[in-house]
Amino acid sequence: MRTIVVPLRFGLARRTRKARLHLAATAAAGLMLASCAVGPDFTPPPAPDVTGYTPEPLTSPRTDREGPRVPGQRFIPRAQIPVRWWAAFRSQPLNALIRQSIEHNPTLASADAAIRIANENALAQRGLFYPQVGANYNVADQQSSNMATQQGPGDPPQSRYTLHTAQLTISFVPDIWGQNLRSVESLDALTDQAQFQLEAAYLTLTANVVTAAIQEASLRGQIAATEHIIKIERDILVILQSQFKAGQAAQVDVLTQETALAQVEQTLPPLQKQLAIQRDLLTALAGQFSANEILEKFDLEHLSLPRNLPVSLPAALVAQRPDIKAAEANLHSTSALVGVAIAARLPNITLSGNPGSSAFKAAELLTPGTLFYTVAGSATSTVFDGFTLYHRQKSSEAALDQAGALYRQAVITALQNVADGLRSLQADARAVQAAIKAENSAKATLDIIQKQLALGQITQVTVLNAQQAYLNTAIARVQAEATRLSDTAALFMALGGSWPAACTTPVWRDCVLTEAMAGSVRAVDASIR
Secondary structure (H helix, E strand, O other), X not given: OOEEEOOXXXXXXXXXXXXXXXXXXXXXXXXXXXXXXXXXXXXXXXXXXXXXXXXXXXXXXXXXXXXXXXXXXXXXXXXXXXXXXXXXXXXXXXXXXXXXXXXXXXXXXXXXXXHHHHHHHHHHHXXXXXXXXXXXXXXXXXXXXXXXXXXXXXXXXXXXXXXXXXXXXXXXXXXXXXXXXXXXXXXXXXXXXXXXXXXXXXXXXXXXXXXXXXXXXXXXXXXXXXXXXXXHHHHHHHHHHHHHHOOOOOHHHHHHXXXXXXXXXXXXXXXXXXXXXXXXXXXXXXXXXXXXXXXXXXXXXXOXXXXXXXXXXXXXXXXXXXXXXXXXXXXXHHHHHHHHHHHOOOOEEEEEEOOEEEEOOHHHOOOOOOEEOOEEEEEEOOOOOXXXXXHHHHHHXXXXXXXXXXXXXXXXXXXXXXXXXXXXXXXHHHHHHHHHHHHHHHHHHHHHXXXXXXXXXXOHHHHHHHHHHHHHHHHHHHHHHHHHHHHHHHHHHHOOOOXXXXXXXXXXXXHHXXXXXXXXXXXXXXXXX
């Protein structure tokens, strides 16, 4: 039988489904008839029969040896992904912000509650393995009429008495076709699904925080580059104004430069607006109100590019990525519901009993002669229902086909995400190198033109072209570096991150956030270098 998740407090305790169902079955073994669970027995889908993500063999990102030097990255096949994968960016502010997000973001609290809801529903369904017992106690004071026997003034008085009745109502439906067994199996699978959805929410949250922090760093870099260009253009404007006063430049050249400066300054407020919005996003991800802005700030200089990137095999990806595991749990739940629909069409047996005692006084309830009981058994079967149950079974079977298709789509999408991430990083390395080369060339050109402008040896059109080229290449370089960092985070997310499955505490946050786990992450990180 497959291994599943049984949440104790936050869903980390794991045991087999066979053991859990055996616990309920043995507790009622003396009361149940032998059951035979109808419907399909669930078998986990096989891993995809591929060994890679791209048609060609996996190669690490490469750059031109003759171009500017850029940080390299290396793909490590079959390596384990660290639980705290974001620590590879080597940013203490980022680590602190993710800790805040995990502790305070309401999305994870909602996912925790969803696990408890699903688990309690599964436990409630297990109650039907046992007889259902009810108790009632009734006291009735009665006075009978003597109208039929009344003959005259000397007639006897009316009779009056009090009757105390205590009884139990017991009913039991033997699970002879495994209908309840399949219902519990379906609800257990939904509990698994809720657990995996928590893992997915955790992975999405951490990846969103990393990506948002990188975007903030990118915006700060673009703002810094723009402010640097504004300073250069103001210096050029001062030179032109001095030349105009000396009669060495035309007024149109000064006005043209003033226009160019204003155009660059015009690009600054939108960047500052985006930065403010990005800060609001990071604050919300940390589970805080926008008025309580986070203290952490990010720039590209303090975000290190992860050099060694673990790449798991497709078979390991299927076993690790939470959205795939959630799709598998949904497939399992739907498979069990087919058995429920089949069992609903078969005959059922109901056993019932009503033991009790009835007496004129409460103290006499257990005396001889006051006890009574009723024992009954009934068998019911649907003879004709207009094919209602038949079509419900067919609907369940169609839902199973749908769940199977959704599972396959989840696997295909996951492999596509990893392939996209690998190809993106391969292209990003060359893009960053080209952006740095272009920026260096544009800066060198602008430096020469500034000197020539001071000597009056260059036209204003050439100056404007050089300024615009440097602005464009500086912004492009910042964006290229940020894109490379973001694509690295996207690869970690596409690979499913890592969940602390070996955690011994029921509170999963402790395993993610403790220093002991951080130490194991450093050990894993060192092992893949």
